[in-house]
Amino acid sequence: MDNQVFIFDTTLRDGEQSPGCSMSVDEKVRMAAKLQELGVDILEAGFPIASAGDFAAVETISRFFPRLRVGALARACALDIERALAALAKAKRPRLHTFIATSDIHLRFKLKKTRQQVLDEACAAVGMACKEVDDVEFSAEDATRTDPDYLVKVCRAVAAAGAATVNIPDTVGYSTPDEFGRLIAGLVAALDGKTVVSVHCHNDLGLATANSLAAIQAGARQIECTINGIGERAGNCALEEVVMAIQTRQDRLPYRTNIVSEQIYPASQLLSQLITFGPQPNKAIVGRNAFAHEAGIHQDGFLKERTTYEIIDPRTVGVPASRLVLGKHSGRHALRDRCEHLGYPVTRDELDLVYRGFIAFADRKKGVLDEEIVDIIRKEVQRYSRAVNE
Numbered sequence: 001m002d003n004q005v006f007i008f009d010t011t012l013r014d015g016e017q018s019p020g021c022s023m024s025v026d027e028k029v030r031m032a033a034k035l036q037e038l039g040v041d042i043l044e045a046g047f048p049i050a051s052a053g054d055f056a057a058v059e060t061i062s063r064f065f066p067r068l069r070v071g072a073l074a075r076a077c078a079l080d081i082e083r084a085l086a087a088l089a090k091a092k093r094p095r096l097h098t099f100i101a102t103s104d105i106h107l108r109f110k111l112k113k114t115r116q117q118v119l120d121e122a123c124a125a126v127g128m129a130c131k132e133v134d135d136v137e138f139s140a141e142d143a144t145r146t147d148p149d150y151l152v153k154v155c156r157a158v159a160a161a162g163a164a165t166v167n168i169p170d171t172v173g174y175s176t177p178d179e180f181g182r183l184i185a186g187l188v189a190a191l192d193g194k195t196v197v198s199v200h201c202h203n204d205l206g207l208a209t210a211n212s213l214a215a216i217q218a219g220a221r222q223i224e225c226t227i228n229g230i231g232e233r234a235g236n237c238a239l240e241e242v243v244m245a246i247q248t249r250q251d252r253l254p255y256r257t258n259i260v261s262e263q264i265y266p267a268s269q270l271l272s273q274l275i276t277f278g279p280q281p282n283k284a285i286v287g288r289n290a291f292a293h294e295a296g297i298h299q300d301g302f303l304k305e306r307t308t309y310e311i312i313d314p315r316t317v318g319v320p321a322s323r324l325v326l327g328k329h330s331g332r333h334a335l336r337d338r339c340e341h342l343g344y345p346v347t348r349d350e351l352d353l354v355y356r357g358f359i360a361f362a363d364r365k366k367g368v369l370d371e372e373i374v375d376i377i378r379k380e381v382q383r384y385s386r387a388v389n390e
């Protein structure tokens, strides 16, 4: 099986539909330009029936970025599909993405439809879309809580109706890596080998990345994800995590993506400027602390050899440099290093004094700024020269 994994970015659709993340058309266009530089294979730009803004975003991105494969979402009904097709009319490489829920819980309480009705509507929607575009994706919403035999039946039927990609969403982030891997392996075996099996994992149990990786190992070849992991509730699988897990652990995950990893941090930063929040400080790959070291033992090891405490060179994801954060856990090596960087090389005796002054100060604070370190150096070095001259 080919080891190419396609990255389907839904930052501007699933990501945007979560609290604090809505973006104007102009903002979506700025983000789309960055996602193109990042090298995503498919960019889902919106849900055209949902709002005039979503329609305009899909239409504008389709016009401005002819090289991009642009996706538009539609429920499995004629009105939605017509609207999505209209928004995609100018796209050089349109992807129509249609979905319907398949779990009994959704059928009974939300759709009030039988399994047969859902199956028929799914096939009709795919058939209708295939008449207009040659790249149609079908998603079985709430797939992980769907009867697996019925899920296989739906996936086979939509593939026969023309869907080139069948997407298996863990809509409520309920699955676990072993269970999800088995489900995907079963579906891959049940399909013809030509249909791309995709996954779309939500992070309600913090397992979105692990589940996506398990799916790749089981034969999925498209991952739906977002920058910074934004998305409904606890978010979607984070693009940066799945891509860097593959890039870093080629020994366990011998797959390829088209992502230009140096653009990951710039994309994360741009998104943070466009929405109302950035990633948590300890967020993998793109968080403020992802390449910061504070503990003395770590700083000492890092200064001797970066790889003692870093599995990724920050420059490979576009982070300019690692940071040694000076705080009460820091050691002499890091403090000496910082003194030199700040233009104050210190002797061994001076360093002892500066270090003592620094630890006393840091004990009272959450973090120490460079200006404060300079003050401590000046004070302690002056005190040292006075003592030497007396």
Ligand code: KIV
Pocket (backbone or CB within 6 Å): 014, 099, 139, 140, 141, 142, 167, 169, 170, 171, 172, 200, 202
């Ligand atoms: O989470 C989900 O099920 C979705 C589908 C529309 C793909 O976002």
Ligand code: ZN
Pocket (backbone or CB within 6 Å): 014, 169, 171, 200, 202, 232
């Ligand atoms: Zn989703």
